[in-house]
Amino acid sequence: MNYWIMLLGMALVTYIPRAIPLTFLEGKELPPVISGVLKNIPYAVLGALIFPAILFIKEGDILFGIIGAIAAFALAFAGANVILVVMGSIAILAVVSYI
């Protein structure tokens, strides 16, 4: 198969699951339980996206990931905004991997 045909196939199967709920649920009133579950999704997915992947940001060095996780949580709990959490965690890990 030609690379470009494969690419269009990949684009299509990625776009469809993104587009269907947004274009077809518009104006539909969902039952409260379903609506409640959908409102929970952002926080549930953040937990699943962060763990365990954050522990493996450096291959074969789980401690590096743990330090990064602690740094990010500490900055966020201290009340830093998202960009500061991102930049601060990078800075802390840059220092850790430089020394």
Add this chain to the structure above:
Amino acid sequence: MTFTSGVKAGTSIAIGYFPIAITFGLLAKTTGLSMIEATAMSLLVFAGAAQYISLSLLAKSVDPTLIILNTFIVNIRHFLMTASLNEKMEPAARWKKGLYAFGVTDETFSVLATRKESKLPTAFAAGVILISYSSWVVFTAVGHVIGDILPAFLQAAMGIALYAMFIGLLVPSMKENRKVIWLAFTGAVIHMFLYFTGLLSTGWSILVATLLSAIIVEIWYINLAKKEATNG
């Protein structure tokens, strides 16, 4: 809540995409893709994990039909996210929603869905998505051209960027609402279980962990409310 404030809110994603897109461009080059082919993938697909996996499959000369199928399986979780996002977005013409639906990734979804406002304007979503998408596409091309110029210690440190962003989005809501803590905790525990037992592939395990956590915690809270109603 304008386009400009959306661009500002999306800046952390643009920073987080930088090292991942650079690395993607570099890996695509070593896999044998041209700069045009690599950039076109970022331009048309816009899905980090699926793109990375497709590179490793291309390197193994896997049947392109299987690569497409794999892309679908890895990205099916976005169905859940856009269904959730639909509750959060202000009503808009179908073509507009169809347009920004293209830009819903784990990261843009997280930034949009954790906003405190109850209804988000389309222009705000457009701002978040446009800055993120630009970063992804531009740095894919840059990565292909300049490759490995970032010092190794900085590359390693930048691996934290997207996860730090997820944490930065999660923690303020955690402080305000105990339910958020349970949702994230349950999602994390189920995903870790699925990951370490190897029961499901990555795309499916995120989907299942998210859905189970959202359902379990919802039922638990409904029961709590019922108990309080009968006791009070």
